[in-house]
Amino acid sequence: MTVTAPASVDTSQPYERDGRLVRDIVDPSTGATIESVPEFTAADVDVAVERAARAFETGAWPALTPTQRARILLRIADEIEQSTEELYRLEAANNGRPVTETRAQLSRVPEWFRYNAGLLAAERTSVLPSDGPYLTYQRRAPLGVCGIITPFNHPMLILARSLSAALATGNTVVIKPSELTPLTTLALMPILERAGVPDGVVSVVTGAAETGKRLTEHPLVAKITLTGGTETGRSAAVATARRFARMTAELGGKTPLLVFDDIDAKVAAEGAAFAAFVAAGQSCVAGSRFLVQRDVYDGFVAHLTDIASAIRLGDPSEAATQMGPLISERQRSKVAALVDSAREEGATITTGGVVPDLPAPLSDGFFYAPTVIADANMDMRVAREEIFGPVAVVIPFDDEAEVLAMANDNPYGLGAGVWTRDIARGHRVANGIRAGMVWINDHHRLEPSLPWGGIKESGIGKDAGIESFQEFSWLKTVVTRISETSVDWYGGADERLN
Template structure:
């Protein structure tokens, strides 16, 4: 456990449990971190509750709390190079991608500081001599559970909103990628964040289950698999706590025949292979109109085959490893299943040959599976690897029906030069986010989340900021006369 005070020294009867953190590019251990217990989660929550109930953070003037967030943003920016290198070593994402993503982390702190500084309490309309207004208050202690694929950005998205609104937070990063989270907490501490406002617990399933089920946690924000989200929803429902869950996805990318298939394929390659396909909004099923289908498959396969695989720490690398051997084996099994069901492998499909120093890494060649149908496993199930599944369609109604034929509903993409069609299809597709002629673009102001089995609630935007608060409605009678309901000949309206 890492907090603003040192973790207690384990007794001889309960020796510290450690977990090895591995660099997926080499398979080598980077360092070890504590594998916390349920009892240590309880201790972290107690510290966060004490900071909320008696510490200064929730009671600071809003302008002061906003200034704290701005100082945190500046401190993160000043330490960005360390964070870039640490995250690339820990999750294997190419340094060019890591820089592009993590350089934006301070934006979330500045955005939520701005929302806080500009926050207005609503005055509500009503009849009679009454002034009715609302006040927002922080929820209390919030838990944030983050995944391995984008550990720091996803944390910043929720953490900045939770802090801006006056909550204290216990963070549980993925047991595979805790290093940038641990580094961030130290940066926030050095930037002046008060004692106990942010605490980190590290470990696996035991830690996550105790945090989601803890009676003093007012809200859980979780990014992970659908089953983990379902378990968190059940645990929080038992005590009527809130939950925001961004879960799995099987993002459809619809390519119409009015667009240059090479242009669409270049955009599709980014959607499919960025972060080695380990993203909930990865474009993993491409629905392509028959008029451009063959040309699209050819162009996407050529682009996939040309992607530079290698050491993610080197600037020229375009594709790094998967997070673990377990994940790579899962993806390889799904590719094999696709072949058994009749897909045609037009690029990749196996493990690349790499230098000896990378032989222990978990690499996989970017893969294109063509001629799939919607009934195939690879077209239905989330793969979470660098695999693009391509399915032909006939017309717009066919494309929309196929796009919606899935249990997930996180993201979707549409490639077309017909702007009316772009709007029309975006409106018909069931997904929390839709990109037209682009993919995976985000801003702090844009709500992020899905529908169906892709989750509930939203991260980022005003919606996330507001959901870290509860609303109190205050009704003030402004009339000069007294209220005497039973003594009045003509009582007022009873609501």
């Protein structure tokens, strides 16, 4: 639906309507309001968490057998699959990614529910070796209420990674989507209901910083999974540590892509373009530092410039569009300021670096031209700070030892890429890069089985994979004495030796 706020209202902020706070959700390709949602206060979050706690303590969900929960997860996957077209069009309108990208991404969301249903069905109890007449085994139990805080760039996919594991292991969940892109998360709720998820097991609280802060601080929340900025993650880590709650955080990144001179410069540039410009560069693992061996540097820059300058910007709902807008005017201003800083520091903008001239209503959107920055060095701001926009920074290097030092010279450690035809070099360099995930001759490749997460200021813990599944539960060890004789510690001297 279309909602219009009073003319005097700043729609970038929540405002009061009909007695409660609401926030307008904007189409970033036109700047127009497409819907409004409630702005949850700390008190509203308390209500949602307490409801989830009741569902965990007295509800049916944690008590279901693994087979029963697995069946519901499989139904969730089927329901999402049947709703994919509605969901990808809604997400494209909300976050501005072209429908071709969004369709491809959302078509994979059911895989995460099926994968965790499979882990649940295949889970076994571990029996541990014990000296003496004992049978010792381990069991996993759900944590309780889990909070999932998702970002604006990949709302459904990132939610699915955590939600599928949290539900599989028997937890209840409160979701806080980005205040900019909550629409597909809200659309997921009736899908969960149709699949058989009981009332109260999953709730959504919409809002911004206050909402997320209260969720991370709530004493009944046993785990927080957060994808967002590093400073947000730092604050959440302090809040959860105070009560010894668990936390998984995927935070910022400054992904290096290392291009060696044994690979065709055009092939590497095509891969680099995907790494840099998919989702308009608004991804934590977007390639933004391209470290290119000097012999192929000029050719790489030329090919990447040609590709970037030909990318079609336009209406995200049109199949011909290859790149949509940034999420907000604030984000576009940040990107533009970083590009301007590169100019001032002596770099060359080979293409882009401007707000494109598009027809109305796209002229009111938050578009920024795909940008290639050459003649850069490791001391420039664009080489060190996360840009989160369609900007590729290209820096030359001479040898393997130098480029490894350059790749690791950053506070982040989320992802990296290596482009080479020398297989031994590819593995050797991947081993030397300090990052949670490294691709060789590819980028952005995800699977439900692949643990996702970084090191250093890129976060803690893993999302997806069996690691995530296990981190939504706690481990209990049960020791059972199976001897026919009783324990008489004080009356029988021999017992003290067993």
